Amino acid sequence: MKNANLAKKIKELRVRHGFSQETLAYETNLGLRTVQRIENGESEPRGETLKRLSIALKTSPDELLDWSEQEDKGFLLLLGLSPLSFLIFPLLGIIAPLVLWIAKRNKIKGADTYGKKLLNFQITWSVVLFLAYLFFILAMFGVITIELDFLSSFDSLPIIVLFLGLYFINISFIVVNAILMFKSKNVWYPSVRLLK
Incomplete structure (x- = not known):
């Protein structure tokens, strides 16, 4: 080969x-x-x-x-699923795909474009998750006041549902787009475009 x-x-x-x-x-x-x-x-x-x-x-x-890009769907699938490492630690969802992307972005066909979309989404998701944690911590300690009934009682169920929802969204986008990429179809991630 x-x-x-x-x-x-x-x-x-x-x-x-x-x-x-x-x-x-x-x-x-x-x-x-x-x-x-x-x-x-x-x-x-x-x-x-x-x-x-x-x-x-x-x-x-x-x-x-190293002149031409090679096709390697196995690597692209690994790249696509690597953000699942956020389940161990949230920043690993950025670090793992970033390391893979840097290593192979010019060597594997589609790795550069796909990696940028994936990293933009993971960075956006991590920022939203961090802001949600920060918001609720500040609200819990009374640093910021909010007039939402479910927060004033500090009932933890809505907060747990919110964070589980954020995690579910991330996992869904990771798995669905990894499958789409493996089938050579277009992928879509909602995100702020940070890497061009």
């Missing part, structure tokens, strides 16, 4: 530069059969050969090896 991706990259760059296989062989001082084997995925260029190819194709060896 890796040989096939690298072979495809090299061939695409060769064609983009307008080189024939013979021209690329001449420019790199490699044999024509070597270039053909590399482009057919029969051989993987390493060391000096990789360096010569990258110079001729005006790229670096690292960029040549």
Whole structure:
């Protein structure tokens, strides 16, 4: 699989530069059969050969090896479900997908766009959750006064229902959008757009 991706990259760059296989062989001082084997995925260029190819194709060896995005639905599903770690600790719902997104955003097809939407939603949800906690703590200690009947008696049921509702909304969006993404359908998260 890796040989096939690298072979495809090299061939695409060769064609983009307008080189024939013979021209690329001449420019790199490699044999024509070597270039053909590399482009057919029969051989993987390493060391000096990789360096010569990258110079001729005006790229670096690292960029040549990581040049194109690969499709990996398994990773996208992992990225999509990683915010469920908020159940352990709320900030993990941001940290886990952020780490995965940074690691693979330019290497996995769809990871950048999907990751941004997911992170925007998780950040928005975490801010709303924090503000709700802050609001109720301040109301409980009388720092702010509110004229809502259910809060004046400090009955904890409405508060529990509110927080369970927030958690249910987050879990629902995470699971539904992970399934949609896995099926290559459009995802939608309500959020403030923080990452563009």
